Amino acid sequence: xxxxxxxxxxxxxxxxxxxxxxxxxxxxxxxxxxxxxxxxxxxxxxxxxxxxxxxxxxxxxxxxxxxxxxxxxxxxxxxxxxxxxxxxxxxxxxxxxxxxxxxxxxxxxxxxxxxxxxxxxxxxxxxxxxxxxxxxxxxxxxxxxxxxxxxxxxxxxxxxxxxxxxxxxxxxxxxxxxxxxxxxxxxxxxxxxxxxxxxxxxxxxxxxxxxxxxxxxxxxxxxxxxxxxxxxxxxxxxxxxxxxxxxxxxxxxxxxxxxxxxxxxxxxxxxxxxxxxxxxxxxxxxxxxxxxxxxxxxxxxxxxxxxxxxxxxxxxxxxxxxxxxxxxxxxxxxxxxxxxxxxxxxxxxxxxxxxxx
Amino acid sequence: xxxxxxxxxxxxxxxxxxxxxxxxxxxxxxxxxxxxxxxxxxxxxxxxxxxxxxxxxxxxxxxxxxxxxxxxxxxxxxxxxxxxxxxxxxxxxxxxxxxxxxxxxxxxxxxxxxxxxxxxxxxxxxxxxxxxxxxxxxxxxxxxxxxxxxxxxxxxxxxxxxxxxxxxxxxxxxxxxxxxxxxxxxxxxxxxxxxxxxxxxxxxxxxxxxxxxxxxxxxxxxxxxxxxxxxxxxxxxxxxxxxxxxxxxxxxxxxxxxxxxxxxxxxxxxxxxxxxxxxxxxxxxxxxxxxxxxxxxxxxxxx
Numbered sequence: 001x002x003x004x005x006x007x008x009x010x011x012x013x014x015x016x017x018x019x020x021x022x023x024x025x026x027x028x029x030x031x032x033x034x035x036x037x038x039x040x041x042x043x044x045x046x047x048x049x050x051x052x053x054x055x056x057x058x059x060x061x062x063x064x065x066x067x068x069x070x071x072x073x074x075x076x077x078x079x080x081x082x083x084x085x086x087x088x089x090x091x092x093x094x095x096x097x098x099x100x101x102x103x104x105x106x107x108x109x110x111x112x113x114x115x116x117x118x119x120x121x122x123x124x125x126x127x128x129x130x131x132x133x134x135x136x137x138x139x140x141x142x143x144x145x146x147x148x149x150x151x152x153x154x155x156x157x158x159x160x161x162x163x164x165x166x167x168x169x170x171x172x173x174x175x176x177x178x179x180x181x182x183x184x185x186x187x188x189x190x191x192x193x194x195x196x197x198x199x200x201x202x203x204x205x206x207x208x209x210x211x212x213x214x215x216x217x218x219x220x221x222x223x224x225x226x227x228x229x230x231x232x233x234x235x236x237x238x239x240x241x242x243x244x245x246x247x248x249x250x251x252x253x254x255x256x257x258x259x260x261x262x263x264x265x266x267x268x269x270x271x272x273x274x275x276x277x278x279x280x281x282x283x284x285x286x287x288x289x290x291x292x293x294x295x296x297x298x299x300x301x302x303x304x305x306x307x308x309x310x311x312x313x314x315x316x317x318x319x320x321x322x323x324x325x326x327x328x329x330x331x332x333x334x335x336x337x338x339x340x341x342x343x344x345x346x347x348x349x350x351x352x353x354x355x356x357x
Numbered sequence: 358x359x360x361x362x363x364x365x366x367x368x369x370x371x372x373x374x375x376x377x378x379x380x381x382x383x384x385x386x387x388x389x390x391x392x393x394x395x396x397x398x399x400x401x402x403x404x405x406x407x408x409x410x411x412x413x414x415x416x417x418x419x420x421x422x423x424x425x426x427x428x429x430x431x432x433x434x435x436x437x438x439x440x441x442x443x444x445x446x447x448x449x450x451x452x453x454x455x456x457x458x459x460x461x462x463x464x465x466x467x468x469x470x471x472x473x474x475x476x477x478x479x480x481x482x483x484x485x486x487x488x489x490x491x492x493x494x495x496x497x498x499x500x501x502x503x504x505x506x507x508x509x510x511x512x513x514x515x516x517x518x519x520x521x522x523x524x525x526x527x528x529x530x531x532x533x534x535x536x537x538x539x540x541x542x543x544x545x546x547x548x549x550x551x552x553x554x555x556x557x558x559x560x561x562x563x564x565x566x567x568x569x570x571x572x573x574x575x576x577x578x579x580x581x582x583x584x585x586x587x588x589x590x591x592x593x594x595x596x597x598x599x600x601x602x603x604x605x606x607x608x609x610x611x612x613x614x615x616x617x618x619x620x621x622x623x624x625x626x627x628x629x630x631x632x633x634x635x636x637x638x639x640x641x642x643x644x645x646x647x648x649x650x651x652x653x654x655x656x657x658x659x660x
Binding site: 047059201292303 | 491494495497498499500501502503504506507508510511583587590591594595596597606609612613618619621623626627629630633634635637638641642
């Protein structure tokens, strides 16, 4: 990290060797002076498309080929006559050749026809639409809080490295980061819902809430507090450490000395000069952490019986509701791939160095 | 190394390695958190190894349980009992063996795959390198718990599948790291010299690239173990662990299935969870200290 002569030359974060793009060291980047953005966009959209196709292939492979006969799973511990089996097989389209099943699966997925759930006997698409808002509410709120908290503390920690503030917050963050999410959730329920009784134990709504909008919103908000608290507590430390090390990379750069020489106050130097530069490398990392967001929401939703996609996924394991597992596997994986693609496109606009390279 | 004059290249190499190890150890020892982590880790590993001596294995048996249902801590059961009357202390002690074993084995498997793919893809390059990079990127982006759950739901629940699945979702980070380091080492003059002297790919990879990459791998492995342990405990808590063994995650799975939270049985919930937290914390402290030891060199090299 010695060769960043430009004032804006915030170094790339050390712990991440390269963004998931094709920016590979050791290979000269081809000239793209004419239609730089077009090429950049095509390359990344192409990469994401390949990844999405791989997800479709692997989900078919995992759930159709390794998983064994779905009829066995569907009729477990129930005596079924061969005729019934054959009828079921025809109904589910399993009597057709494998390549045709694969083709149906691909076209079905692309047209949002995901089949029916074994467990609910309803189209999976409807189930997903029904449960998506709950998941977005919980993980969206949790993620925004975690990012804000992590960045706010991380900035101040890195700026005063080794201070009491820094040590206390890095220590607390690591401690919470080390706690298993599900266990923290159980402890939070034990303390705040069971002993103190100030928050509901689980779920998203109480059955006897008046139907007007305001009471419903308050009720959902009340249910939301503990899951969001758990989720944020476990996740924010990651953002804290990312932001902290990013600020540490900026400290000591000449442009900060210049800013100080202009007579700016210390927190002005930090907020107007160091933070914008330190934010750059963290953007990709925040989007890359989407996978962690999905992991966290699966566990949190299960602990708190939150009626979202994560708890649907976990329920589907034990039924076993293979079509639901398969659909959610594709959905979760696709959403992380698209989030990373979004980060790469965003990066083009916020980091001029990519355009110049 | 001035007292003796090494005669053979092997002795020379050994002396050099010893020296660099001593240097790293001194740098590590200077870090307080790293040392605290190491001591903590040592204590936990000792307890896990000594578990069969401290508590007889029959304490895990459901049928031979002597206590009542979810009794609070007493003189006989310092950490209370579970839903069938087994001592939570004994369960937690024995659980440490499995949690550590699975975490360590999965990490070793992940590290071996990751290093092999990273070194070969960085060294060979071309089509193979491109494909290896794309595949590891793909694994990196996918939500690990989702993949692990899907695979375990399909492959069945056993210790071997748990280890395999955890390794499969965690090798890609190592590949990235190793590949980047391989590429920087690759461009150094001494590798050119080795090539000029007729060194084959195998020789270059094992004698020159691998030794340069290993310290970094060690640091990243130390940070992989805690995430493997957390992943194992999450999977076991969800009910996807091996049903025949006791790990911290499976204890907590039984606890939540049997209503320990609504029974206010804090003694049943706290010990396994705190144990996970302590082990993860200890590994993280060690890993961060190791990173600090090896990273300055990495900085100097990759810049």
